[in-house]
Amino acid sequence: MSRIVRAFTRAETRPRAIVWTGAALIIAIGGFAVSQLVTSQNWFCNDVCHVVHLDNERAWREGSHNDITCMSCHYPVNWNPVSFTLDRVDKLLDIFPTVTKSFHMPVNEYSHVALTTPAEQCTQCHALDTRVVTPSPGIVINHAVHENAGIPCAVCHNRVAHPEDFELQLPGNEKKADFMSMTACYRCHTLEESSPSGFRATGECSACHTPELDLVPMSHDVAGWFTERGDSRGHAEAALAEAERVSSAEEAWEEFAPEFYGKGPRFFARLAGVEHELTVDVPPPATINECFTCHARQYCTDCHGVEVPHPEGFVGEHGSRFTPSADAQSCAICHNPTGDAANDPYTCTLCHHPQWQRDAGSWLATHRYVVRATGGGECFDCHEQAQCAACHTSDDPASFELY
Ligand code: HEC
Ligand code: HEC
Ligand code: HEC
Ligand code: HEC
Ligand code: HEC
Ligand code: HEC
Ligand code: HEC
Ligand code: HEC
Ligand code: HEC
Ligand code: HEC
Ligand code: HEC
Structure with missing residues (x-):
């Protein structure tokens, strides 16, 4: 640094110092400009x-x-x-x-x-x-x-x-x-x-x-x-x-x-x-x-009637949320989709009592044949004995008598 200062202060080297400094500056600025241009x-x-x-x-x-x-x-x-x-x-x-x-x-x-x-x-x-x-x-x-x-x-x-x-x-x-x-x-x-x-x-x-x-x-x-x-x-x-x-x-x-x-x-x-x-x-x-x-x-719910896919816990609670008379028909769009339209109102029963045959009469009138044929054990997956007993007098399904 002090050499540069000396070059500028000594009369005989001053012109050369100015020329070289100028040249260096021009090169630096030019180089900078070119590098900016190139990198742009x-x-x-x-x-x-x-x-x-x-x-x-x-x-x-x-x-x-x-x-x-x-x-x-x-x-x-x-x-x-x-x-x-x-x-x-x-x-x-x-x-x-x-x-x-x-x-x-x-x-x-x-x-x-x-x-x-x-x-x-x-x-x-x-x-x-x-x-x-x-x-x-x-x-x-x-x-x-x-x-x-x-x-x-x-x-x-x-x-x-x-x-x-x-x-x-x-x-x-x-x-x-x-x-x-x-x-x-x-x-x-x-x-x-x-x-x-x-x-x-x-x-x-x-x-x-x-x-x-x-x-x-x-x-x-x-x-x-x-x-x-x-x-x-x-x-x-x-x-x-x-x-x-x-x-x-x-x-x-x-x-x-x-x-x-x-x-x-x-x-x-x-x-x-x-x-x-x-x-x-x-x-x-x-x-x-x-x-x-x-x-x-x-729009989807209006057609489905319920949330689909059914949310968690739905299976356990649908019994208390829906009734056969009000809701069976809407369950039908999925649970009786290709079946006989006349069965739609009985969709709860289509699911619960698949043995049901409509032509033979209502489930109430025909469940007897199913119980007679199968012994009725599977009924108790869903029903308590007491539910049968509400209509029947005996505890033994196979020998139910009407009260
Ligand atoms: C909310 C979305 C949206 C925003 C924000 C938006 N545009 Fe557009 N722009 C469109 C749509 C949609 C079209 C129609 C495109 C089509 O149908 O091919 C369009 C068309 C255009 C066209 C015409 C294209 C043609 O072929 O004629 C131009 C130019 C344009 N926008 C420029 C802009 C500019 C500039 C801005 C910001 C100031 C802007 N747009 C903001 C959605 C937007
Ligand atoms: C007309 C305006 C325009 C021009 C010209 C343009 N870009 Fe983009 N570029 C955009 C926009 C807008 C995005 C954001 C795209 C996004 O986020 O989806 C983008 C995204 C990008 C990305 C992020 C990766 C990607 O694909 O989303 C890169 C890298 C990029 N541009 C590089 C370039 C390069 C390199 C050039 C020149 C060759 C260029 N862009 C020219 C507007 C432009
Ligand atoms: C440097 C100028 C310039 C810039 C910046 C620029 N455009 Fe354009 N843009 C043009 C020109 C030129 C055309 C072609 C002529 C026309 O359609 O106007 C064009 C065309 C378009 C079109 C119609 C063609 C197409 O591909 O759909 C849209 C849309 C558009 N520009 C959107 C944008 C958006 C969005 C940005 C910002 C991210 C942008 N432009 C930035 C100049 C520019
Ligand atoms: C980032 C948010 C945003 C996005 C993305 C967006 N819009 Fe919008 N759009 C708005 C807002 C905000 C308004 C004004 C709403 C208001 O004033 O009630 C609006 C209004 C509009 C209107 C006028 C509606 C009317 O009431 O007549 C049109 C048309 C429209 N948008 C088209 C588009 C299209 C096409 C796209 C996609 C390409 C798009 N918008 C994407 C936010 C958005
Ligand atoms: C906010 C703006 C906006 C609204 C609201 C809107 N659309 Fe679109 N729609 C678009 C844009 C932009 C395109 C073109 C880009 C694309 O194909 O995704 C499009 C494309 C379509 C297409 C052709 C694409 C295909 O898949 O065949 C259909 C069909 C369509 N819309 C139906 C509708 C219906 C139905 C509604 C009302 C429920 C609606 N749109 C509301 C912006 C909108
Ligand atoms: C016009 C009546 C209708 C409309 C509207 C409708 N669905 Fe459906 N949806 C059905 C029927 C019928 C089925 C039974 C399909 C089967 O299993 O064969 C079904 C079944 C489904 C299922 C299957 C459930 C499962 O767990 O397998 C999903 C998911 C579904 N729909 C979603 C939707 C969505 C999302 C919409 C709205 C965007 C919609 N649906 C609109 C009638 C409809
Ligand atoms: C681009 C718009 C658009 C999208 C995305 C779309 N839909 Fe639709 N969808 C329609 C229109 C429009 C109708 C006719 C509505 C009417 O007739 O009232 C329709 C009708 C329907 C119907 C009734 C069919 C019938 O014949 O009545 C069902 C079910 C349906 N959509 C389910 C879906 C499902 C599920 C999805 C997502 C996988 C979906 N849609 C995505 C526009 C769309
Ligand atoms: C897809 C077949 C299906 C449909 C449709 C159906 N259920 Fe069920 N339901 C079942 C099954 C499976 C069980 C046994 C659940 C369990 O294991 O706790 C059950 C259990 C029940 C229970 C006993 C629930 C409990 O608390 O344990 C009642 C009450 C009930 N359903 C009522 C109905 C009514 C009312 C309808 C019509 C609105 C109906 N179900 C439609 C399959 C169905
Ligand atoms: C949009 C179609 C759709 C509608 C409407 C619908 N379900 Fe379902 N349901 C299904 C599908 C698909 C399954 C089997 C997959 C699952 O468990 O989500 C199912 C399963 C069930 C099950 C469990 C059966 C088993 O064996 O575990 C019960 C219970 C049930 N649904 C009751 C109902 C009741 C009650 C209604 C009317 C209130 C109804 N569903 C309406 C589509 C539907
Ligand atoms: C999957 C559970 C389930 C099974 C298994 C089941 N039931 Fe039911 N049962 C119900 C539900 C829920 C009701 C009340 C809703 C209805 O009417 O569908 C019902 C109603 C009844 C009714 C009264 C019908 C009326 O119209 O009031 C009788 C009778 C009956 N069940 C007998 C039986 C017999 C018999 C069996 C065995 C063969 C049986 N159930 C198996 C769930 C079941
Ligand atoms: C809502 C009242 C009601 C309920 C609940 C009920 N039943 Fe019945 N049951 C009847 C009626 C009514 C008959 C006689 C039907 C006929 O002959 O027309 C009958 C007949 C029977 C018979 C034939 C009896 C005979 O002597 O021929 C059997 C077996 C039977 N039910 C079993 C069951 C079982 C098992 C359950 C419980 C899962 C049950 N029932 C629930 C009303 C009911």
Whole structure:
């Protein structure tokens, strides 16, 4: 240091000192500028750093924004050079996992990136008040209400720049949920009283669909989806599978949520001013049961009459909850589905007294033949002797006499 000072203070070395210092400064600034430029190019993001983003980059190439730089969506709008520099320092931390291929897979689980992307990232190019939006046939969208509710673009358009319509190649990577699906709209829209997120908007079909759309999905066309007095296993299997899928998705989300909410910018990124705040708090679409996007739960219960699958303890308590006269008919849709409709009101008896033959007369009038033939022992799986005795005088079933 003192040598440099001396070079400047001695008259004969001063001109050379000034020239060399100037040259060094120009090289440093030039080098810095070039390094900024180079590290801001798409090829740098894609080819140098982002082996980890192999799939992601291919998706970008196939998307509608493949002539838009990565930076315009992934770096805060109008960032200053200091922030850029700090961010590059932050990126150095990625070299080790990239080189050793020890990065975390799958990338961007649960679309953390989308849910931390602010609207201005998109509105720097898109002005929706002037743009004519042409939704797909049958779909209605109202951008203004969402903007007013503070819901940024990527909460719906999450895959706009990275559509994953191909087999992913990176081992361990997984496709992200598409927030443009109807099920993802039902993170906030719902037919029920309360929604899965902090937002609640209408779930009525007419809000998002024009009248010409056929509202019954193709899944419902399969044989055996629902047949009056016939095979209805189709919808039952689909509902059971969906309930199963949702419950494991909920479990996985519950396990991952602490990490998801705990995600924040690293030290240098934070210094650079990266926010990383969630723009909205919505659950993953996988935790939404698809049946209950189009159907209120009550719709199912109205047809079933009871909770299905029957809840725990149901078998033991149904005797006190239901009566033959009021409820047998509704039990019939499942417990006498393909049988004679005339037997529906006797569904309790169809189950309890399978030996009953309607043509022979009422159970009351005909149980005698069953007891005579079988000895009546199985009757006491359900009945106390005293119940028989209420009508009969003897304790011995085989020799019951009427009182
Ligand atoms: C038009 C805006 C836009 C452009 C351009 C863009 N991205 Fe993205 N990118 C997004 C959004 C939005 C997400 C969030 C996706 C999600 O969370 O589901 C994302 C997600 C990602 C992710 C997380 C992994 C994933 O697939 O979800 C990576 C990595 C990424 N982008 C890298 C890049 C790279 C590299 C480029 C340039 C080649 C690029 N992006 C260009 C908007 C953009
Ligand atoms: C640097 C400018 C730029 C940025 C940033 C940008 N877009 Fe675009 N976007 C375009 C251009 C250009 C097109 C193609 C012309 C058009 O459709 O307007 C386009 C097209 C679109 C389309 C219609 C095509 C399609 O694939 O559905 C949507 C939707 C869209 N952008 C959403 C977004 C969202 C959401 C973001 C923020 C994550 C974003 N854009 C960021 C420039 C941009
Ligand atoms: C609540 C969900 C939601 C939000 C939030 C949202 N959009 Fe959309 N956007 C849609 C839907 C749905 C469509 C119609 C897509 C279709 O039917 O193909 C659409 C259509 C568009 C289109 C037209 C695409 C085309 O092909 O004409 C553009 C552009 C667009 N959105 C940009 C944006 C931008 C920019 C923002 C943020 C300011 C935004 N959207 C916020 C759901 C949303
Ligand atoms: C993050 C929450 C959220 C998501 C996700 C969301 N919406 Fe909305 N939506 C709202 C809110 C909030 C309103 C306004 C409700 C109100 O004012 O009563 C709304 C209102 C609407 C309206 C106007 C309803 C009316 O009363 O006419 C339409 C249309 C709409 N959304 C379409 C969509 C579509 C399509 C999607 C999925 C692509 C979607 N929304 C996803 C929160 C959301
Ligand atoms: C909040 C907006 C919204 C509401 C409310 C809504 N939908 Fe949708 N719906 C969508 C969007 C967006 C799509 C296109 C994306 C997709 O296919 O998932 C769609 C697609 C569909 C499709 C075609 C997809 C398929 O599986 O064949 C059907 C059918 C449908 N909706 C039925 C309904 C019915 C029935 C209701 C009322 C109970 C309803 N929708 C309410 C947003 C909505
Ligand atoms: C995209 C919307 C949509 C989804 C998702 C959906 N349904 Fe439906 N479903 C409908 C419509 C629309 C009808 C006709 C309702 C009517 O006629 O009143 C219907 C009718 C039914 C019926 C009555 C059949 C009949 O012929 O009357 C059953 C049972 C049913 N759905 C079960 C299910 C089950 C179980 C699921 C989930 C696995 C499911 N639905 C998912 C839209 C949907
Ligand atoms: C129109 C009447 C009707 C409607 C509406 C209906 N179901 Fe069903 N459901 C039945 C019938 C009949 C069965 C008996 C099917 C069988 O076992 O053959 C059944 C059986 C089931 C089962 C099987 C129970 C078990 O433990 O095996 C499930 C689950 C189920 N339905 C779910 C649903 C859901 C969810 C909805 C609403 C989205 C729905 N159902 C709507 C008539 C209906
Ligand atoms: C699917 C067959 C089935 C149907 C339908 C059914 N039950 Fe049962 N019920 C049983 C079985 C099995 C038991 C024995 C339960 C046990 O082991 O405790 C039972 C037990 C009972 C009991 C004795 C309960 C107790 O406290 O131990 C009563 C009372 C009863 N049922 C009433 C009814 C009535 C009333 C209906 C019609 C509304 C009905 N059941 C429909 C199968 C059925
Ligand atoms: C939507 C179809 C459906 C309806 C409606 C229904 N059940 Fe069931 N029920 C089932 C199915 C499926 C099973 C067998 C699987 C199980 O235990 O959940 C069952 C099992 C039972 C059992 C246990 C039988 C045994 O042997 O352990 C009893 C008791 C029963 N139901 C009573 C009733 C009564 C009482 C009603 C009317 C109030 C009724 N169910 C209505 C579908 C239905
Ligand atoms: C699975 C349990 C169960 C078994 C096994 C059972 N019962 Fe019952 N029984 C009931 C229930 C519950 C009722 C009252 C509800 C009804 O009417 O179905 C009943 C009612 C009766 C009634 C009165 C019917 C009326 O109309 O008032 C007679 C009689 C009867 N049982 C006889 C028998 C005989 C005899 C047997 C043996 C062959 C038998 N039960 C086996 C559960 C059972
Ligand atoms: C609600 C009253 C009632 C109950 C409870 C009842 N029974 Fe009966 N039982 C009758 C009537 C009434 C007859 C005569 C039917 C006829 O001949 O028309 C009868 C006849 C019989 C007979 C034939 C008697 C003979 O001498 O021919 C036997 C055996 C019998 N019941 C066994 C049972 C058993 C076992 C139970 C208890 C599980 C039972 N009953 C419960 C009313 C009842």
